[in-house]
Amino acid sequence: MTEESRGEHRAESGKDLEKQLRLRVCVLNELIKTERDYVGTLEFLSVFLHRLNQYAETKLDKNITEETVKVLFSNIEEVLGVHRDFLSMVEELLQPEPHAHHEIGHCFLHFRSRFQIYDEYCGNHEKAQKLLLELNKIRSVRTCLLNCMLLGGRKNTEVPLEGYLVAPIQRICKYPLLLKELLKRTPKKHNDYGLLNESLQLMKAVCSSINEAKRQMEKLEILEEWQSHIEGWEGSNITDTCTEMLMQGILLKISAGNIQERIFFLFDKLLVYCKKKNRRLKNSKASTEGPRYLFRGRINTEVMEVENMDDGT
Numbered sequence: 001m002t003e004e005s006r007g008e009h010r011a012e013s014g015k016d017l018e019k020q021l022r023l024r025v026c027v028l029n030e031l032i033k034t035e036r037d038y039v040g041t042l043e044f045l046s047v048f049l050h051r052l053n054q055y056a057e058t059k060l061d062k063n064i065t066e067e068t069v070k071v072l073f074s075n076i077e078e079v080l081g082v083h084r085d086f087l088s089m090v091e092e093l094l095q096p097e098p099h100a101h102h103e104i105g106h107c108f109l110h111f112r113s114r115f116q117i118y119d120e121y122c123g124n125h126e127k128a129q130k131l132l133l134e135l136n137k138i139r140s141v142r143t144c145l146l147n148c149m150l151l152g153g154r155k156n157t158e159v160p161l162e163g164y165l166v167a168p169i170q171r172i173c174k175y176p177l178l179l180k181e182l183l184k185r186t187p188k189k190h191n192d193y194g195l196l197n198e199s200l201q202l203m204k205a206v207c208s209s210i211n212e213a214k215r216q217m218e219k220l221e222i223l224e225e226w227q228s229h230i231e232g233w234e235g236s237n238i239t240d241t242c243t244e245m246l247m248q249g250i251l252l253k254i255s256a257g258n259i260q261e262r263i264f265f266l267f268d269k270l271l272v273y274c275k276k277k278n279r280r281l282k283n284s285k286a287s288t289e290g291p292r293y294l295f296r297g298r299i300n301t302e303v304m305e306v307e308n309m310d311d312g313t
Contacts, residue, residue: 017187021100024185028098031178034171035087041167042080048161049073051148063141071131072165074124075117079168082114105195108179108202115206118172123213125169127221132162172210175203219244226265230274231291235298242267262296271299 049069056066089107135141145161179200186193220239227238246266251273253260265272274293 020185020187024100024182025098027178027182027185028094028102028104031104031182032087032090032094032098034174034178035083035090038167038171039080039083039087041164042076042083045073045076045164045167046080047151048148048164049076051151052144055144055148061140061144063135063138064144068131068135071124072128072161074121074128076121076168078117079121082111082117085114086111103192103195104182105192105197105199108175108199109195112202115172115203116209118168118206118210119213122169122172122210123217125165126214126217128165129162132165169210172203173207176200176207179203216243223267229290229292230272230295231277231293232295234295238267238270238272242269244268263293266301269301271301271304273297 049072052064052069052072053066055061056064056069086107089110090104093104093107094102135145149161179196183193183196183200186196220243223238223242223245226245227233244267246268248263248265250261250263253262261276262273263276265274273296275296277291277294
């Protein structure tokens, strides 16, 4: 390679580095701008929550209670507290304005444990969605929600409450994408490169744990739905003890020469046995949506002994 070509190569490399650093600043600008917008959304939801709680205290509408508000907003105020602090740190690190030499990676690592609050919020979100869907069918509730939105400063009501409630899930899932892009625009020799890489892996893990929390919540909702079809249920709710159904099947009970069919449900901590309910009603809503089984008993599997027996014994 001639001296001239080496000079051209260095110039080209210099331009590439300059472009990379310029794009790095763009990503930093996007991070801080979207974080400010997000905190604004959380503050709006906090105001909405307080106004709805005030309305619930009046007991003017039986459909809006403090429990209803809790289900809708979950731990949104904790999320707001975390992100006010997070934004404050980001702004401090990027003052007076984002620059290519700024380091942001350790900010995410600093908030490692505090981001775990998303487990609760995301795990509750589907339940909140279902409740809001039912509440929106009631005219008085729709009017109340609209008033809260207007009083909260949202003149444009085209985005419904559910659009704001999903924002925390969208935001926490956005961080790995932002970090991946920032890492791509950060030279390997940059002081921030290693911490950004570590932060990217961290936020991926946070999102993964949140997805797991959502799956766990879905399992519990399945158990609640199952119990709603059991008539005469006794004892604590199934979700107070168990987290999932492992298997189910039919066994025959022989009593006084009579053969009776029983259906057994094996959970992680309980064995529940029932009798199928006789459904004689036809073309009836109750016959498809009401109880399907009659409760007959439950056994705690932690104190149960299992013995292998030959067929026909």
